[in-house]
Amino acid sequence: MSNPAVIPIHAYLIVSTLLFAIGVLAVLTRRNAIAVLMGIELMLNAANINFVVFWRYGGADKMEGLVFAVTVIALAAAEAAIALAIILSVYRRFKTVNVDQINLMRG
Amino acid sequence: MIASLWQAVWHSFLSGSFWYPLAFVCFALGTLIPAALVALSRNIVHAALWLLPCLVSVAGLYLLLGAELLAAIQILVYCGGIVVLILFAIMLTHGVGDPDVRVHNQQLLWGVVAAMGVAGLILRLLTQEAWQVAASPPPADVTGRLADALMGPYLLAFEVVSVILLAALIGAIVIARGESPAQEPQGPFGHAQGRPAGSEGKE
Numbered sequence: 001m002s003n004p005a006v007i008p009i010h011a012y013l014i015v016s017t018l019l020f021a022i023g024v025l026a027v028l029t030r031r032n033a034i035a036v037l038m039g040i041e042l043m044l045n046a047a048n049i050n051f052v053v054f055w056r057y058g059g060a061d062k063m064e065g066l067v068f069a070v071t072v073i074a075l076a077a078a079e080a081a082i083a084l085a086i087i088l089s090v091y092r093r094f095k096t097v098n099v100d101q102i103n104l105m106r107g
Numbered sequence: 108m109i110a111s112l113w114q115a116v117w118h119s120f121l122s123g124s125f126w127y128p129l130a131f132v133c134f135a136l137g138t139l140i141p142a143a144l145v146a147l148s149r150n151i152v153h154a155a156l157w158l159l160p161c162l163v164s165v166a167g168l169y170l171l172l173g174a175e176l177l178a179a180i181q182i183l184v185y186c187g188g189i190v191v192l193i194l195f196a197i198m199l200t201h202g203v204g205d206p207d208v209r210v211h212n213q214q215l216l217w218g219v220v221a222a223m224g225v226a227g228l229i230l231r232l233l234t235q236e237a238w239q240v241a242a243s244p245p246p247a248d249v250t251g252r253l254a255d256a257l258m259g260p261y262l263l264a265f266e267v268v269s270v271i272l273l274a275a276l277i278g279a280i281v282i283a284r285g286e287s288p289a290q291e292p293q294g295p296f297g298h299a300q301g302r303p304a305g306s307e308g309k310e
Contacts, residue, residue, distance in 0.1 A: 007131050009240055012168070013233050015135045019142055019165075021226035026146035028218035029211045034196050035151055038158055041189065042142050045165050056172045057240040063256035066249070067264065069177055070257070073184050074268045078275035080189045084196040085283035091200045100212050 012053040020046035031098045033087050037080065044076045131171055137164035155193045162186050176250040 019042055026039025048069045055065025091097050116125070141161040148154040162185040169178040211218075246252060257265050 007127055007171070009238050010234065011131065011135070012172075014230060015138060015168070017226055017229045017233065018139055020229070021222045022139070022142045022146050024225050025218055025222035028221055029146070029215045031212045032151050034193060034200070035145075035154055038145055038154060038193065041158070041185075042145065042161070045162065045185075049165060049168060052169055052172050052174050052177060054240075056174070057238070059240075061246060063253055063261075066174060066177060066253050067256055067261045069174070070180065070253070071264055071268055073177075073180055074272060077184055077188060078272050080192055081279040082275050082282070084192055085279040087196055088199060088283045097200050 009053060009057045012049065016046040016049040016053070019043075019049070031100055033090070033097045033099050034084070036099060037083050037087070040083075041076065041080065044072060048072050127171065130167070134164045134167040134171065137161070138168065151197055152194070155190060155197055158190055158193070159186055162190070173249060176253055 023039045023042030023046060026042060027036050030036050030039065051065045051069045051072070055062075055069075058065070087097055090102060094102055096102065138161055141157040141159075141164070144157040145154045145161060148157060162181060166178040166181040166186075169175075169181060
C-alpha cells in the first residue's frame with residue numbers, strides 16, 4: 001500500500017533543485033530586503049527536502065537526515081527573527097528597505 | 108480492452124500506486140508555482156502570502172516521504188511563525204506595499220541567467236548520477252525514533268540549537284528596540300535616577 005518506490009528519487013531531487021533555483025532568483029533580483037529573506041527561506045526549504053529525501057531513500061534506519069532537518073528549521077526561525085530585526089533597524093535609519101539604496105559604504 | 112484498462116486503473120486506485128504519484132505531482136506543482144510567484148510577484152504582500160501554499164506543499168512532500176513530525180513542525184514553525192513574522196515586518200516598513208514601486212533591481216536578466224545556470228548545473232549532475240538507493244518501507248515509529256535520536260546521540264546539537272534560539276531572541280529584541288532608551292538623558296532608570304540630581308530644574 002504505502003510503497004514510495006513508485007516515485008523515483010530523481011523526481012524529488014528535481015523539485016528541490018528548481019525550488020533552490022527560484023530562491024536564488026529571488027535573492028539576486030529582488031530590491032526589497034524582506035523579499036530577499038523570502039528567497040533565503042525558499043533555499044532552506046529546498047535543502048531540507050533534500051535532507052529528508054536522502055534520509056528516506058538511503059535506508060530510513062538512521063536518523064541523521066531528520067535531525068539535520070529539524071535543526072535547519074530551528075535555525076531558519078532564529079535567522080528570520082534576527083534578519084527582520086536588522087531590517088527594521090535599517091528601515092528606521094535609512095527610511096527604506098531597498099537593498100540597492102543602502103550604499104553607505106560605497107566609495 | 109476498455110474493461111481491462113478500467114480494471115488496471117481501478118487496481119492501481121486500490122493499491123495506492125495511483126495516488127502516490129498524483130499526490131506527488133500536486134505537491135510538487137504546489138511548491139514550485141507559488142515559489143515562482145514569490146520571486147516574481149509585484150506586490151510584496153502577495154509574495155509573502157504566496158509563501159504560504161509553497162510551505163504547506165513542502166509539508167505535504169514530507170508527509171509523502173514518511174516524516175510526519177517534520178511536516179507538523181513545518182506547518183507550525185513556517186506557516187504559523189515565519190510567514191506571520193514576515194507579514195509583520197512588511198507592515199512595519201511602509202511604502203513597500205504599493206504596486207507602483209519597482210520590485211526588481213537592474214540585474215533581473217543576469218539573475219535569471221544565474222538561477223537557470225545553477226538549476227541546469229545541478230540537474231545535469233543529478234541526472235547523470237545513478238543513485239544506488241532503494242526506498243525501503245518506512246520504519247514503524249519514526250517520531251519515537253527521532254525523539255530517541257534527539258535525546259540520545261544528538262543531545263549536544265539539540266542543546267546548542269536551544270542556546271542559539273535564546274541568543275536570537277535576546278539579539279532580536281536588542282536590535283529591534285531602537286535607540287530611544289539610550290538617548291534619554293536621565294539614564295536607564297528614568298525619573299527614579301534623574302529626579303534627585305535635579306535634572307528637571309535645568310530644563
